[in-house]
Amino acid sequence: MMLLVRFCGPLLLVSYCSLVFLAVARTSITDPSEVNALLAARNSLIDPFKHLENWDKGDPCTSNWTGVVCYDTIGTDGYRRVQELQLLNMNLSGNLAPQLGQLSQLKILDFMWNELDGSIPKEIGNISSLRLLLLNGNKLSGALPDELGCLSNLTRLQVDENKISGQIPKSYANLSSVKHLHLNNNSISGQIPSELSKLSSLLHLLLDNNNLSGNLPSELSNLPELRILQLDNNNFSGSEIPATYRNLSKLVKLSLRNCSLRGAIPDFSSIPDLSYLDLSWNDLTGTIPSKLSVNMTTINLSGNRLNGSIPGSFSNLLILQRLSLENNLFTGSIPANIWQNRSFNTNDRLTLDLRNNSLSKILGKLNLPHNVTLRLGGNPVCIDAYVSNIDQFCGSEAEGDGTTESSTNYTTTCPIQACPVDNFFEYVPESPVPCFCASPLRIGYRLKSPSFSYFLPYIYLFEKYLTSALELEPYQLYIDSFIWEEGPRVKMYLKLFPAWNDEHSHIFNSTEVQRLRRMFTSWNFRRTDFFGPYELLNFTLVGPYSEMNFGTQRTRISKGVWAAITLGAIACTVVASTIVTLLIVRRNARYHQNLSRKRLSSKISMKVDGVKFFSFKEMALATDNFNSLAQVGRGGYGKVYRGILSDNTTVAIKRAEQGSLQGQKEFFTEIGLLSRLHHRNLVSLIGYCDEKGEQMLVYEFLPNGTLRDWLSAKAKEKLNFGMRLNIALGSAKGILYLHTEANPPVFHRDIKASNILLDSKLIAKVADFGLSRLAPVQNDEGTLLNHVSTVVKGTPGYIDPEYFLTHKLTDKSDVYSLGIVFLELLTGMHPIFHGKNIVREVAMVHRAGMMFSVIDSRMGSYPSECVERFGSLALRCCHDTPENRPSMLEVVRELENILKMMPETDAIFSESMYPYSGTSASSSSFYTSINQYASSSVSGSDLISDVTPTINPR
Structure with missing residues (x-):
């Protein structure tokens, strides 16, 4: 009985305490x-x-x-x-x-x-x-x-x-x-029920991209509050647009594109707020109504059989952004006062697409502001010899389309090293306090049916609307990027920054994060019909927010209940701790007796073929007992030391810190994987140490540091274009091996310039790959399926936006990151510099035909055609849409083709040009860069993690 009490007493006590609590x-x-x-x-x-x-x-x-x-x-x-x-x-x-x-x-x-x-x-x-x-x-x-x-x-x-x-x-x-009925983008068929006209509160009716047929119900004109009616891409064969739709007096947007409609366009002049009218690609006839709302931003009537002339009253549409009348039967003159009667702000755009009509004359002067794009191809006016500059508007695709918009950006003169971007911090644009550094919330957001064609003129109004709805100051919102998608829709990436206050907090507290998330997910924003309905695509928690969980709003418990729980818990704790202490003292001696024996047996059973085991003593001797003078850097995994083994081999030793230690099984599983990865362009694993509570990895020593070292403004040596091209090719080959030849395949997920190392001959070797980056297995068809991560892994500036938004990891995510490295090779810039994004900056000058203005001046002379192709490849790799990026195999082949174009004197640098001359840890190391943009892993294994060194670059 005493024996039973001795062993079961603590358990019974805890159970009793639990029952009291419940x-x-x-x-x-x-x-x-x-x-x-x-x-x-x-x-x-x-x-x-x-x-x-x-x-x-x-x-x-x-x-x-x-x-x-x-x-x-x-x-x-x-x-x-x-x-x-x-x-x-x-x-x-x-x-x-x-x-x-x-x-x-x-x-x-x-x-x-x-x-x-x-x-x-x-x-x-x-x-x-x-x-x-x-x-x-x-x-x-x-x-x-x-x-x-x-x-x-x-x-x-x-x-x-x-x-x-x-x-x-x-x-x-x-x-x-x-109020919102969104059934679009499905396969719904049949007629639109006329009974929907009873929905007296309905604001937005989106039924586009279905298989709807029959007639357009005239009864929809009875919807008293309707603001947006979008029915594009259905088949209302032979139906006319009901004339009663002019009674939709609060309508802001009417979109009936590609619906097989016929008949005339009704008179919509009685709808004062109508901003967006799209009736394109139907079979409409007759003339254009002479009067439309002065609030029109978009009129798209292309692809019909409309005739008559272009109304002169269109000159009163002072905020018009797009007038598309191509592929119709219009005759007469083009009224130049459409653009001459208005003044343009910097971000304003106006596109007039009048191609393939019978327009024969221009009323007024053909002197267009740079904000205006005019397309006249396929009209008789294009053969009018008396208009001197008519040819530039008569091609099939006129220049200056104006359809491409770039996202907002900002500049700052703040010191880069002062803001710890390795934890997703950055300078707050437009902050009232100069150089205020904070960590933003990153949000994927989409406008599903906006009533405009160009976003830039309305960004300020949108920011004002959104910050007001979120109860934030204007400077706390930054639109990191946006892109038009089919629909048309506007997908954007938002950053919400914490406010500067007297406490100088650099992150949102959990209550504020929960409040903001709730604002998005409960649709409590003040309604705006001009921007249309929105949808939250992603509310990503990274950096300091990655450990937060906001799934539950906990309920309140009365003070009396809390008091009872507290007293009971204290009593239970006192008694239980006494008993547990006695048990621990008694068992501790036996534990220590068995510990060394268990470790020895596990070592014997868990050896890894092809990888050398090093004792702790050997590691200590190689590093002079881990002398601080031998330390060459540190990263998320731990410190990195330059060591010299007993056979005089120089190695890089990565020593895990306490928080990075793995379970022994996981550690050996990962070593087993790394031991099977062998390629000329991958950093080689030599051995490991798992002894005395330590975990260490031993790698080949790379004497010429990281690519980021060589691109740094402080670098003494320079890389010409041929060298950079070879480094790019070597890096791509290493990643291609991981994707296609490693077994199992590996997605790197953190490719960056500081993870590309250079050996004594400047051959590129990729580092930082491991078990957490395993690619998905193949399906029955032999293709790789998308891999989904619980949290995003990577470094700001290099992360694939699509992966960041959806958490779906593919080989194209690595292609994007490598494309960023290519842009660094080309320009010498950091991925994020002074608040600017390298992709946007290079893409902008590339579109403007000024690519060579951003080439790194330290590169010296270069063959322009090769540089142009290399820049184009880099931008293709960084395309927002993964499907439009090349595969890694295509990247390798294109680099090889560019290399073949190079003059022989520049194509391949001599292997004897840079012999290994490093004799101390201060001159060269496995990692020697001070990379201000290096990031610790957000999640996952970090056996070969990036390192922020403790010494200056060469």
Whole structure:
């Protein structure tokens, strides 16, 4: 009996304390039926990263469960109920469980941007409290359930960008509160139900890119609040645009592109706020209405059979950005006062596309401001010999299109080294305090149906609108980049910076991050119809925010309950700690006796073939007992030492610090992988040490440091273009080997100039690759599938924007990063310098035909054609869209072709030109750069991590 008490006493005590706690806390727990519904929902999903693995443990409202938000007690039964289920962009697959319909108080159901398939459960129609149903960006199929029409409190229904088929249920006319109905980009067929005209609160109706047919319902003109009607790319064969649509008095945007419409264009002059009218690629006839709203930014009537002349009243459209009338039957003159009657600001644009008509004359002078693009090809006016400069406007593609916009940027004279970009910090643009350094929140954001054709003139208004909605100061928002997508839509990357205050905080606190995320995900912004509906693509937490978890809003517990819990916990802790201390003292001696024996046996069983084991004593001797004079750098993994082995071989020794130690199995698994990677352009692993609680990796020593050293302004030696081209080719070959010949394949994920090392002959060798970068296996067709990461890995400036946004890692992510390195080789710039982005800067001068203005002056003379091709290759590698980037094999072949074009005297540098002359750790090392943009890994193994050295570059 005493023996039982001795061993079971602590366990019984802890169990008793747990029961006391649960008895106190149970006064406010989640409804068990809703817990079961959540478990059923989880079991129907496939979560590759185990976000949801704790859904069967404890109470969802007191556990930190991803995506579940509960509030205080509802009703008289003492139970809390789930009110929000938000699983945005978590790479989930599987299907939606019917049991979701049991979440009786649910207000927000958000599964946007996952990989869900199957159908939408009809049981969701039972959740009468539902306000937001957000399922867009998945692979859902089947028909829209009729039962969703019972959701009388629903304000937003988004199922766009799925594979939904069937017809739009007439029951949706009962969605009396709905303001946003987004069913676009599916395979929905049949007619648009005229019953939708009963939706008196409807603001935005997006049905574009479906298989809708029949007539356009004239009854839609009865929608009193409608602002955006977008029906592009459907087949309303033979239907006319109802003349009653002129009664849509609050309409801002009407887009009916490619809908097989016929007949005349109605008179829309009575719609005062109409800004965007797209009726292109139909079969419309007749003339253009002579009067349109003065707020027009876009008129697209191309690809019809319209005739008559261009109305002179268009000269009153002073904010017009695009007038597209090409491929029609227009005759008469072109009124030059369309551009002559207005003044242009720097960012204003006006494109007039009048090609392929019968226009014969220009009324006025053909002296266009640089903001204006005019296209006249295919008109009789192009053969008018009396207009001296007419030829430049009559090509099939006139120059100065104006369709390409560059994102905003800023300049700063702040010292680069003062802002620790290795933890995703940067200078705050337009900060009221000069050189204020902070870490921003990074957000993917998209305008789904904007009412303009060019964004730059409206950026200031957009920033003002967004910061006002978020309750931020204007300087706290920075639009890092934006790009027009098909739709048209505007996808952008936003940065939100913390405010400068007396406490000089450089990051948002968790409460503020949660508030901002909630503003985006709950659609609480003040509505703006001109910018149209938006969607949150990603709310990425990196750097200091990477450990934050905001899935749950915890419920409040009364002070009395907390007091009881606290007293009970103290009593339990005192008794338990006494017993545990006695047990630890007794068992500690036996543990130490067995420890050395266990270590020895594991060493024997876990040797790695082809890799040498070094004892701790050998490592200490090689580095003079890890003397600080032998240290050549440090990184996220630990310190790096230059060592000399007993056979006089010089090596680089990476010694893990306590926080970087792995489990022994993981350590040996990774060494096993690295031991199989052998290529002329990869840094070679020589051996390892796993002894006395230490983990060390031993690599070949690279005497000429990193590529970043050689590109630094402080570098004494210079690289000519031929040398740079060979370094680029060697790096590409090393990465190509990892992608295609390593077994298993490896995606590097952190390619940068400081991870490309140079040996004594200046041969490039790629470093920093390991187990955490394993590529996905091949599918049955032999192609590599996309790999998805829980968090983003990489260095600011080098990270593929698409990978950053979607977390989907592919070989094209490495191509992007290597493209950045190519731009560094070409220009000598850092990826991010004084607030500018190297891709945007080089792309801008390349488009302007001024590529050679940014070439690194230290490169000396160079063959211009080769440099031009190398620059074009680099920019292709850095294309925003992965599909438009070359493969690594194509990169290697293009570099080889450029090398063949080089004059013989420049093509290949002599291997004897740079003999190994380093004799001390201060002159050269495995890593010797002081790279201000080096970054520790955000996540994952870091066995060969980047290093920020402690010595000056050569």
